[in-house]
Amino acid sequence: xxxxxxxxxxLIKTRGQQVTLSCSPISGHRSVSWYQQxxxxxxxxxxxxxxxxxxxxxNFPGRFSGRQFSNSRSEMNVSTLELGDSALYLCASxxxxxxxxxxxxxxxxxxxx
Amino acid sequence: xxxxxxxxxxxxVPEGAIASLNCTYSDxxxxxxxxxxxxxxxxxxxxxxxxxxGDKEDGRFTAQLNKASQYVSLLIRDSxxxxxxxxxxxxxxxxxQGNLIFGKGTKLSVKP
Numbered sequence: 001x002x003x004x005x006x007x008x009x010x011l012i013k014t015r016g017q018q019v020t021l022s023c024s025p026i027s028g029h030r031s032v033s034w035y036q037q038x039x040x041x042x043x044x045x046x047x048x049x050x051x052x053x054x055x056x057x058x059n060f061p062g063r064f065s066g067r068q069f070s071n072s073r074s075e076m077n078v079s080t081l082e083l084g085d086s087a088l089y090l091c092a093s094x095x096x097x098x099x100x101x102x103x104x105x106x107x108x109x110x111x112x113x
Numbered sequence: 114x115x116x117x118x119x120x121x122x123x124x125x126v127p128e129g130a131i132a133s134l135n136c137t138y139s140d141x142x143x144x145x146x147x148x149x150x151x152x153x154x155x156x157x158x159x160x161x162x163x164x165x166x167g168d169k170e171d172g173r174f175t176a177q178l179n180k181a182s183q184y185v186s187l188l189i190r191d192s193x194x195x196x197x198x199x200x201x202x203x204x205x206x207x208x209x210q211g212n213l214i215f216g217k218g219t220k221l222s223v224k225p
Contacts, residue, residue, distance in 0.1 A: 106155075
C-alpha cells in the first residue's frame with residue numbers, strides 16, 4: 001500500500017505571496033490532518049478534514065486554509081506569506097474512525113524569504 | 114490550553130542499555146497516546162500507541178500509561194545506535210483522532 005504523498009517537497013517563496021500544498025492520503029483513508037513543524041514551536045495542528053468537511057481546526061490565523069476533495073486528497077493554502085511561515089508542513093492520514101492512528105507524509109519544506 | 118511536556122534532552126545512553134522517555138499531559142480527558150520517532154530531516158514515524166492504563170509491549174519497545182498521574186512513558190530495551198532520533202509524544206482528547214497535541218520531543222543519542 002502506498003504511503004502518504006506530499007507535493008511539492010521543497011518550496012521557496014517571498015513575503016506576501018501565497019502557496020498551495022498538496023497531500024494524497026493512504027488509499028482508503030478519509031481523514032487528512034495538517035501540521036506545521038518549526039524548531040521553536042514543534043509540531044502544531046493546523047486542521048483536519050474528513051469526507052470533504054473540516055472537522056477540527058487549530059489555533060492559526062485565517063491566512064491558513066484547506067480543503068479536501070471527493071477522492072480524499074487535500075490541499076492547504078497559505079496567503080500573504082510571512083517570514084515566520086517558514087516551516088515543515090506535514091500531512092497525516094488515517095481512516096478517521098475512533099482511535100485510529102495517523103501516518104505522516106514526507107512533508108513540504110517551505111522557506112519564505 | 115492543552116499541553117504535552119517532554120524533557121528535550123539530549124538523553125544519552127550506551128548501546129545495549131534501556132532508554133526511558135517520559136511525557137506528561139495536561140488534559141484529563143485525553144484518551145489516546147502515541148509515540149512517534151523522527152530522524153533528522155524526516156517525517157514522524159509511528160512506534161507505539163496505547164489507550165489503556167498499564168504496559169504495552171512491542172518488540173524492544175514498551176509504552177506505559179498512568180492516567181491518574183497523567184503520565185506516559187516509552188522504554189527502549191537493548192538500545193541501538195539506529196534508535197538515535199527525536200521521540201515525540203502525542204495525545205488525542207478523544208472523538209476524532211485528527212487533532213494530535215505533540216510534545217516538543219526528546220532527542221535520544223545511543224553511543225556505540
